[in-house]
Amino acid sequence: MHRYNSYVGYFRKVYGERLQKVVVDAGFTCPNRDGSVGLGGCTYCDNAAFHPAYSSRDIPISRQIDEGIEFHRVRYRNATGFLAYFQPYSNTYAPLDVLRQRYEEALSHPSVVGIVIGTRPDCIDAGKLDYLAELARKHIVIIEYGIESCYDRTLERINRGHDFETARRAVEMTVSRGIQTGAHFILGLPGESRRDMLEATSMINALPLHSVKFHQLQIVKNTVMEREFARCPEDFVQFSLEEYIDFFIDVLERLRPDLYIERFAGEVPPRFVNSTPWGLVRNAELLHLLEKRLEERDSWQGKCL
Numbered sequence: 001m002h003r004y005n006s007y008v009g010y011f012r013k014v015y016g017e018r019l020q021k022v023v024v025d026a027g028f029t030c031p032n033r034d035g036s037v038g039l040g041g042c043t044y045c046d047n048a049a050f051h052p053a054y055s056s057r058d059i060p061i062s063r064q065i066d067e068g069i070e071f072h073r074v075r076y077r078n079a080t081g082f083l084a085y086f087q088p089y090s091n092t093y094a095p096l097d098v099l100r101q102r103y104e105e106a107l108s109h110p111s112v113v114g115i116v117i118g119t120r121p122d123c124i125d126a127g128k129l130d131y132l133a134e135l136a137r138k139h140i141v142i143i144e145y146g147i148e149s150c151y152d153r154t155l156e157r158i159n160r161g162h163d164f165e166t167a168r169r170a171v172e173m174t175v176s177r178g179i180q181t182g183a184h185f186i187l188g189l190p191g192e193s194r195r196d197m198l199e200a201t202s203m204i205n206a207l208p209l210h211s212v213k214f215h216q217l218q219i220v221k222n223t224v225m226e227r228e229f230a231r232c233p234e235d236f237v238q239f240s241l242e243e244y245i246d247f248f249i250d251v252l253e254r255l256r257p258d259l260y261i262e263r264f265a266g267e268v269p270p271r272f273v274n275s276t277p278w279g280l281v282r283n284a285e286l287l288h289l290l291e292k293r294l295e296e297r298d299s300w301q302g303k304c305l
Contacts, residue, residue, distance in 0.1 A: 003294040004252055004301040007211050007262035019140075021085035021116055022068030026102045027057040030090045031123065032161035042148075043158045043224035044186070044217065046272060057088075061105045069111055083140065084109070085116045092119040092128055092143075099128065107139055114140025118184075121145045121170035122162040133177040143174050144182040144213070150200040154189050159224070168207060175208045182262060183209050187244075187251070188217035190228060190235040194247065197237075201254035212259055214251070215266035216244055218273055226274070241278040245286075245293050252294075257302035264290060 002009070011019045032038035056064070061084075069082055084106035092099060103115055117132075124143075135141050147167040149155055155163060167183075174181045185204070187197055204212065216239060219229050229236060239247060248264050255261075265286050294300065 001300070003291065003299065005257065005260045007260040010211075010260050015081065015113075017080055019081045019083050019113065020072050021083045022065050022072065022112075023085045023087045024061055024064050024068075024106060025057045025059075025088045026061060026086055026091060028086075028089045028091050028093050030120065031093060032159060033089075037122070037161040038159055040159060040224065042160055043228065044189075044220060046220045046223055061102060062109055065106065065109045065112060081113045082109075082111050083114045083116050083142070084112050085118070087116075087118045090120045090123045091117045093123040096127055096131060100131065103135065107135075114142070116142045116144060118144045118146065120162065121147065121167040124170050124173070126173070129173055129177050129179065132179055136179055140180075142180045142182060144184060145170055145174075147183045148186050149189055149192065150185075150203040151192065151196065154192055157191055158189060164203070171207050171209060175210075180210050181208070182211035182213060182260075183207065184213045184215070186215050186217050187248070188237050188239065190225070190232070192237065194237055197247075198250060198254060201251055205254075205256045205259075210260060211262050212255070213262040214248065214264050218266065218268045220268060220272050221274060238277075241281065241289070244278075245289055246297075248290065249294060249297060249299050252301050253299055253303040254305065255301055256305070259301075261301070 008018060011017070030041060033041045059067075065082070065084055072082075086102075086106075103117075106112055106115055115135075132141055132143070145167060147164070148158065148160060150164050152163045155161075171181055171183065183204075185200075217236070219226050244265065252261070252264075263283075265283070267283060
């Protein structure tokens with residue numbers, strides 16, 4: 001029995017193979033860093049903690065892809081197709097001619113079959129989406145929006161610089177053009193209770209998303225959130241590994257059965273965090289623990305709907 005919709009399984013079913021993301025740093029920034037929306041970025045963010053060493057804006061995109069493919073071939077020997085993943089910062093935050101040059105440079109690589117574009121919902125417009133829809137006729141094109149929370153009070157507290165309505169509008173504009181659309185959410189942001197996080201699933205279900213990615217909050221060194229956590233730890237829901245897996249199953253039971261689950265927890269290199277309460281557990285082990293607990297609970301995605 002398949003107890004949840006795996007995103008890896010989706011690619012194998014549709015394309016007949018595992019498609020591996022290769023992170024590309026195309027040299028973009030964010031509007032809440034450069035002053036157009038705000039300064040300082042999101043309170044939890046140190047981008048160096050979220051992308052690999054082979055990805056650097058000082059290296060040409062084609063060489064980043066070459067090095068990324070070599071890196072992943074050690075771990076995923078069966079991967080034959082690769083997706084250039086524009087991940088660091090906001091990867092639609094530039095004029096259209098700049099975006100066109102960088103996306104098409106990645107797509108010209110002989111091993112790349114498509115692109116995944118990580119961005120903010122306030123960094124998209126009709127012109128960019130029309131171009132991406134045109135690109136999607138020949139290549140795999142996926143947009144992944146960092147939404148992070150469904151609650152405006154949380155988005156304001158973490159200095160996100162946009163509200164949930166902006167996210168909803170961006171998702172609907174993207175899906176209306178036939179572009180595959182995913183979203184990223186963080187579980188455990190300050191001020192949100194377990195009940196808040198569970199109730200947010202109804203708002204996620206109402207978005208016409210194809211896939212979702214969840215991460216547990218990790219407190220990264222030298223961020224505003226690290227200082228906030230030191231002052232007000234009671235504002236944060238903290239999970240042991242076992243508690244988080246059980247809580248995520250509670251979330252999963254409330255999610256639409258057709259949503260693909262790309263990730264349910266994240267890994268930050270230990271040097272970027274003050275503590276590693278879960279130990280050095282890797283993603284493959286987390287997936288095994290989730291599947292085992294789903295069987296023990298006889299649970300599945302959408303069970304509570």
